[in-house]
Amino acid sequence: MEYVYHGSKTSNLKELTPHESTHGNYVYATKRKEIAIIMSRCCGGDSIYSLYINNNDGSIDLIERVPLAFDKMFANSFSLYTLDATNFKDINTGFDEVVSDNVERVLKEEQYPLLRDVINELAEQGLINLYFYPERPQYIPNDDHDLIDQLHKYANQLNHQFTHEELYKWIFLHPNLEEDIRLIAKEQGIDLSMDYDEIKYKFIELQNENPNHQFYIDNGLAINEYFNNKL
Numbered sequence: 001m002e003y004v005y006h007g008s009k010t011s012n013l014k015e016l017t018p019h020e021s022t023h024g025n026y027v028y029a030t031k032r033k034e035i036a037i038i039m040s041r042c043c044g045g046d047s048i049y050s051l052y053i054n055n056n057d058g059s060i061d062l063i064e065r066v067p068l069a070f071d072k073m074f075a076n077s078f079s080l081y082t083l084d085a086t087n088f089k090d091i092n093t094g095f096d097e098v099v100s101d102n103v104e105r106v107l108k109e110e111q112y113p114l115l116r117d118v119i120n121e122l123a124e125q126g127l128i129n130l131y132f133y134p135e136r137p138q139y140i141p142n143d144d145h146d147l148i149d150q151l152h153k154y155a156n157q158l159n160h161q162f163t164h165e166e167l168y169k170w171i172f173l174h175p176n177l178e179e180d181i182r183l184i185a186k187e188q189g190i191d192l193s194m195d196y197d198e199i200k201y202k203f204i205e206l207q208n209e210n211p212n213h214q215f216y217i218d219n220g221l222a223i224n225e226y227f228n229n230k231l
Contacts (some may be wrong), residue, residue: 002085004029007040011079016104026099034127035095041077047173064133066173067222074116082108097139148180168199172220
């Protein structure tokens with residue numbers, strides 16, 4: 001029997017049920033344990049980190065795109081689930097990821113108390129290359145314009161319609177890309193009426209209303225400080 005792996009911040013699952021996502025209604029898994037472990041993060045998306053697989057040795061570049069992102073992303077306990085690979089297929093989602101449209105029974109569960117410790121162990125083993133902001137590999141441009149290319153891909157290739165909240169968060173975390181993000185909003189007929197200071201205070205108010213939600217306030221304020229220090 002061949003196996004695939006699924007990482008989750010939720011423990012004690014006996015089966016995994018397909019859920020709706022960008023690619024369809026699937027259970028997601030991967031052939032590589034280290035990728036499943038990264039995907040078990042408690043929060044975080046393309047606006048705060050990037051993941052690339054090196055073609056030469058198969059190692060993973062994990063890149064922090066805003067200050068303190070890894071501290072927030074990996075601050076949770078998690079479980080690594082082993083699944084039978086029989087029903088899974090590759091639909092080219094990337095990252096050695098495979099999908100199944102069946103309910104999948106868990107064959108094995110491994111529980112870990114802190115994801116950050118496991119990520120550091122994988123880095124020590126050479127399976128993950130960690131880049132802490134503002135460090136980056138040579139292929140990541142200094143002006144972060146690859147993130148704008150990614151937003152264009154979502155909009156044009158994947159037909160994703162952004163919301164005001166999504167684009168405001170991108171501007172909050174990447175003020176250096178504000179002009180390009182506003183152009184994407186205009187292309188989609190979205191009126192982003194708030195300026196940067198208004199956006200910042202909006203997120204602070206949201207955090208005050210719901211302190212347990214991940215609004216990335218500390219990340220946004222840290223990026224503000226970083227760019228202010230560069231002026």
